Amino acid sequence: MTSFTSQPEILTDYVDKDIFYKMIENKLSSLGITEQDYPLNSIKLAQKFYSNLQIEFLDFKSINIGGILFKHPNISSMALNKSRSKKGRNFDCMHELIHFWFHPETEYLCTYLSNNDIQRKKLEWHANEGAAHALMPKNLFIRKYKEFKGEISKLSDFFFVGERAIAYRILNLGLDDKFIFLEDVNRYILKKFSLRLCPSCQNHISNINSLYCGICGQYLDTIIIKGDEPMNYYGYELDTNLKLKTCPRCLNTNIDESRDSCHICGFYLYNDCSNEFCGVTKLPGDTRHCPQCGSSTTFVQANILKNWEDSLTWELNKLKYEQNLSMPNGQIKELPNWNDFLEFLALSGLVYTYKILENSTAKICGYTLVIYTPKNIFKEHIQLNDTLNIITENYNSIYNEEFYEIEVVCTDDFYPIHEEPTTSSYDDIPF
Template sequence: MNKQELYSEIEKLRKNKAITWGPPYDAKVLCTTKFHLFFELLDIETPQLRGMAHIPSHSVVIDAKISPPEINFHCMHEIMHHVFHSDRPTKIYNTYDDTQANQDPFIEWQANEGAAQFLVPYQRFIPDYIKTARECAHNAFPDIDTEDFLSQKYFVSSKVIHNRIESLNYEIYQYLNGVPIETIDVRSKNYLQKNGWDLRHDKRYCKKCLAPLKNGDKYCQICGCFLDDGHFLHQLRTIGKGAGYMEYPGIELDEKDRAIECPVCHNTELYSKGRFCIICGNSLVNLCSAAQEPFDSSCQNNDPLPGNARYCPFCGAESTFFQKGILPHWNENSEEIDNDGELPF
């Protein structure tokens, strides 16, 4: 059973048990009312032992010393053992903080991933995660605040939310790139590793305009904000990390970093080797304006800039596309800007 098949079984289980409402779920209540299992909290003395599923007695036992969100997840984990593993020779399943040497890692993965999908279904979680990440994007520690908020919303620990974000990295990446949640392709980490897929959904971004950043950027290419003077604490005010970023549209470029059509006269009949429009003479390449000035030595960056860059990432000077009015100000005509000129996330 792979990840996609497991998630499909969880949704069938939810339907068969007539669980028609959304999260948060109280696993203790579901344990007794929907799965008809006995539930008990005990003060377990065995180190790191957090719960147990006893198949013959149809019971679930959870350590009373852990927090309510942890109890909720471990209870659902043990329920998954009853659902998927009751016909196996093993009749007692113990849950520890970490998988033990004598445990079957695949069986524990099924129970763990099944519990995660039941309590934190990706169909609801991914849109919630992106929305919350953008709301927390300006905070000093956006990732931590996002995980804390979602842990309360789904009644699980921050660790579970963190693991959920990592487990769903591929699915979140698709959603951020325009794939509808209903058609997202679900894949396991093993599958992705075998097929050489290693991209990340989260990015470094400017906390002022939320634009993604590249390594080495001193200035934001969208809003021109000075980002990095080398001081870690100063970076906390200017650079975020996570899924709370925004992509800004710009002039579409070809593989040679030239505009596909002239951004001034919109001529599409371009000379294959030229960098200027053959009709109006406008540059088809976005460059640092300071580097184009013959007596300005403040910037030596003559490499083409992205089609949406308003500023040079090395010196902070305006780009030629922005200087000529081809690109608007980053917050111009935005319906998402509040009265202070800041994004409301």
């Protein structure tokens, strides 16, 4: 039984391409054809399944004739052009098979010259589009296109159809527009595209010479140029020399211009490639992988930048947390005056309270004041009742913001928890 009963067997008009492709797929799968059978040999296929179809090879003298088909209830015959290549004949035979399967007329003379008969044009469109999909199924073709980096001769060998048919298929599926292979194409032409995104993490690739995505480390042999919105990933603010403004380890803000490392805790303040043979230094504050060699950067090695997936989860967890708190009135409010408030505490002589809040940020979500602190050490101090009372009284005295509760959160708490890998002892290392 075939699954074909819901579709009309005979086509006389244009059909939606997706529907037509589905019809072709159903036809092939009813014959037991799978991806393993590619490249598909259409002549063998016809000979195997249709004993009432005779195939002969004639010398038509003109290379513009693809094939001839006579359809008859008892015995049908097809003639293919001897003067065309084997690959060309593979396409021609599949073209005739489409007529054989789906079309009502009894005689077909198929040429590569343009046709003015409108009815004939429709049937020829079906036959070419159908043959293309049968011999080069869309999904398999896209996979192979990426695998072979768009090389037409390799695709032609894999699918066993002529290079012209391959080129037409690439244009027809719009692949030339979606993928550009950096090894084949002069990179400067990419400059005309305003938006180039990493295919795996959607990071905006601003430097056309990057070999690897700076966020996820994906090798950039293919780049999706158009499509989705770019993603932004968490990163650190750097000064004009690409050096950290605040030490992320000890939170020292008094950075010594003449030193590469924090003079309080010794933290290295630049984001460099960690591969000593590569030599790329001073990368942006959100870069996790070296754009030249793909190695992780010093920020990742020091664990102040997490991998892109954890960073994304972190952001989503934080947004979800804020949204849940905002339920009573739907409001999430940034507090741009938070730093002024902290200054006010310091000036009022509340030095301890100022100190533990110094690196915090705050938001009002619903009726809750959320205080974000970068370190757990501060969280314990802020959470004391006395401190919370001081914050509430002083904040309410200056700003007219309504909140009934305070929550203190360490920003690291939003990262996903991973199982600690079991640490191996030196005994396990074989010599």
